[in-house]
Structure formats: C-alpha cells, structure tokens
Amino acid sequence: MWPAAARPAPGVPLQGVAMPSRSPSHDPLDLPDRSGLLGALSDREFATLKSALLARSYEPERPLYYEGTPSLAAYLLQRGTVKLWRMGHAGDQHVIGLRGPGDLLGYRAVMAGSPYGVTAEPLEPTIASTIPRETFLALVRENGQFAFRLLESMARQSLDTEDRLMSRIQDSVLRRTATILLHLGSQSGRASRPPPNPCLPRKREDLARLIGTTPETLSRTLHALASQGILDLSNKGIRVVDLDSLRRLAG
Amino acid sequence: MWPAAARPAPGVPLQGVAMPSRSPSHDPLDLPDRSGLLGALSDREFATLKSALLARSYEPERPLYYEGTPSLAAYLLQRGTVKLWRMGHAGDQHVIGLRGPGDLLGYRAVMAGSPYGVTAEPLEPTIASTIPRETFLALVRENGQFAFRLLESMARQSLDTEDRLMSRIQDSVLRRTATILLHLGSQSGRASRPPPNPCLPRKREDLARLIGTTPETLSRTLHALASQGILDLSNKGIRVVDLDSLRRLAG
DNA sequence: CGGCCCTTTGATTTGAGTCAATCGTGGTGG
C-alpha cells in the first residue's frame, strides 16, 4: 500500500505516542483554540469537540495518515510543520504543500468520503488532535458557519494546490528552482542575509524533491546559477547574491 | 489580462442572450432543476434563486468567465459541455477538467474570494444561469445543507483535479491517453459501443490538451494503439476495441 | 475545382532523467 521507506520502521521506538496531559490552560499550543476555522463553533459545540479530541504527538517522518487509506478522521494541527505528499509510481514523493499550527488536515478526504489523497508527514516533532470522521461530519452538518468557513478554506487551498502543480507541469527546473529559492528565502522572515538559510532543506535530495527534480539536475542548475553570479554556493549554505536576476528567472 | 484570441470577439452577435422562458415543466434542460446540488434548497430559497438567475446561451469558444478576472458570479450549467483550462506561460491551454449539465461552475473562486482560477469555455452551444456572487454567498451562508453538499462536491472535485494533475506530472502520454479514453468512454453512460462517443472532444487538439500533450504526439499515440488492434480509428470516431489491453496500459 | 482546416507523418531538437565515476569532507578508530 505504501512504500517501505515511508512505513513506520518497526525498530524505532515512538517517543510519547500518547501525549501526557499538560497543564490544561497555560500552554495554548497544546490545546485547540478557537481562532481560525474553529472560531465558528458555539460554546457547546466547542466543548463537545474538545471532549471527543485525542491529542497526540508525532515524530518526524511518521505520518499522521497515509495516502490511499480510509479517511477515518480529520486532524487539527497544533504544533509543528507537516508536509503533504503524494506517491509517484516509483514510490517517489511529490510534495503537494506544507501545513502549520492551526491548520486542519485530512478534512477534504473526510468530506469527499474517499481515502486520503495525500500522506501527511511531520517535518518536526508535531502535536495534533484527531477528530473522528463522524464527529467532524456532524459538526459540519450542524454548524452552517463552520461549513462556510471550511468552504472558504478548502476553496483557497484548492486554488493554491492547483497553482503549485501547474508550475511543476509547465515550468522548467530552472524556473522552479528560482521560485523556490525566492519563496523559501523570503519566508524565513528577515531574509537570507545571514549566510545559511535555516528554512532550506540541508540535504540536496530534500530540496530536489521539493522542487520536483533529481539531486543531479538540481546540482547542475544551482551551479549554473552560481557561475552567473546569482548564487553563492560556498560550502554549507546557498546564498542569494543577485535577487533581481533570480526574480527575473522565476517569472 | 487574457490572450486576444480568447477574448470575446466584439463583432459576433450573441444568440439568445436572454433565454426566453419556455414551457415551465416540459423542457427541464432549460431551467435549473433541484436534483444534485440544488436539491438542498427549500421552496422559498429555490424561488428566490430562480428570480435572481439570468440564463444565457454561450457559443463554443466564448468563455463564461476568464482565468484571472474577478469572480463576480457562479454559474449553473444547464446544457452543453464546458472545458476548464488554465493558461500556460506561452498562452497555451492546460485543460483542468470538463463540466456538464447540472454542474456548478466558478463557485470555488467565489468562495475563496479570489479571481477565477480557470477559464470556462464551452465546447458546444451551452446554456447556463448566472448566480451573482452575493446571491450565491447568501445561499451558502443561510442554508447549511447546501453548504454541506457544496463541501462534499468541492472535496471530490479537488481530489479529482489533483489526480489529473499528478497524472500529468508523472505518467507517460501513452498511459494518460489510455486513462482518458477509458474515463471518457465509461462516463458517457451506456459505454462507447455506438461508434462515435459524444463525450470525446471531436477535435484532436481538444483531446490532446485534455490529455496534456500536443496533437502530433496524440496522433502518433492513437495510431500506435490502433496498429496494436486496441483502437479503431475509422474515420469519425475513436472506438475502443480491446478494452482489457487499454485498462492494462492505463495501469 | 480550389481552398481551408484538421490530421498525419517525418525529421530534428531538447530538457531532464539515469547510470556511473569521481571528488570532498567530516567522522572514526588505530
């Protein structure tokens, strides 16, 4: 069903599979809050939901759920970053998007009544609450405002995903590389002036997969950019030298 | 904003811009019915909606709306087939999907509050009702069941689109061709035994864009399949001869 | 009959993947 590499390695112990309960109110990150999507819930609904939730922690690379498996629940991400990817025929990963704290995961499959369309894999230690399928559906059915917000959210994400996939279909590796470099560079807050950008995957392979290419091709692309003085690849770290040229390449 | 070729040609008169009202019950195709998504509406809502609707006919190749323009309305498709496509950097079309009678168009952009993500272009003479943005949003806000059905529908379409785009990223033209042939063949109800399949775009170029390739490559692929006795390309119409082989190729 | 499209066929190009060899670097143990 899923590639061996992605399956939980039997030998590796799971740390903190069941989240120990924390102090109930002083660490908001560990409890769902009502900002964002959940803001539409009434007090009663929120209370009901909380009682049905099962908060867990997840280790990096141990997915919350797997593409192709029955969608038994939605997940409310409370802490950490999760990468959503689809498996290629050769078992390779195609990253569809990233999600962060406050995001709701897996609800699309739940609403469609289909298996999960992606695998949701934490990039770092992550905490998420499980919302069982029926609980979630009841919530949507009974709360029009919640449904409305969900619609807005799903519509935006759908457009966003479509953009990302279209880019992979029609843009050259060079252009996609430039785009990612720009995107990842800016997203790290105060830009990439401090030489090593913490947001860029350290390994070439990870960056390559994010762009949707191979390490070899990425290497060539990066060095081509470096030889034009657009990047600086001095050991450990990619630094953008000529931001304007990079923007031009990204279109 | 959009390519000149796709913009409405100013000189061509629109036939039947305002749909004349027909006998109220004997031609259901020309009036919105309450099957499908609209089934969730109450009598009152349905009446209100009908009074707000503006039914129009559209000529082939004259889009209902254009990618990148403000999403002013959703459209209820009543007759005809509409192709949804995104523009490539070179102005080329990338077909995202097809929609038929009963489908709701453009609601994703309306819900997201963004410009349309695609261009909706009729493949044949088409009739559709315009649902102004605010009317639509009010409907969704006030009718939880409608919102719920919309969520289900959007979730399914989103997964479907993602599948289609992923397939374009990682499958060969041969495989994609086989898949489309299968898909379009079965979707036309009582299969493709009557020689010409009405659902297949009659022009090679449209089919090619749907598969995500060029007419030249599609022609080669089709004839390769024909020479293996899998297809019959006798003039006017593609007929599937060896369904099993086609399934095998589609994976 | 003669255009006009659309389709097909042929020849060539090309971007990127694959396979394979080499290079660097940092960690390890002798």
Add this chain to the structure above:
DNA sequence: CCACCACGATTGACTCAAATCAAAGGGCCG
C-alpha cells in the same frame, strides 16, 4: 595525528520521451 571510510555532492556521458518544426495528406464545403 593520520589513514581510511562512508556519504553526500558533483561532474560526465548517455538515453529517452515528448515538443517542435516542417511538410505532406485528407475531407468537406462553397
């Protein structure tokens, strides 16, 4: 302290699917 190893990064050579460019073929309709 240094040789050596392991692993990732780089470079090179080759392959390949599909796009592109270019040139015929058909049909169909006025």
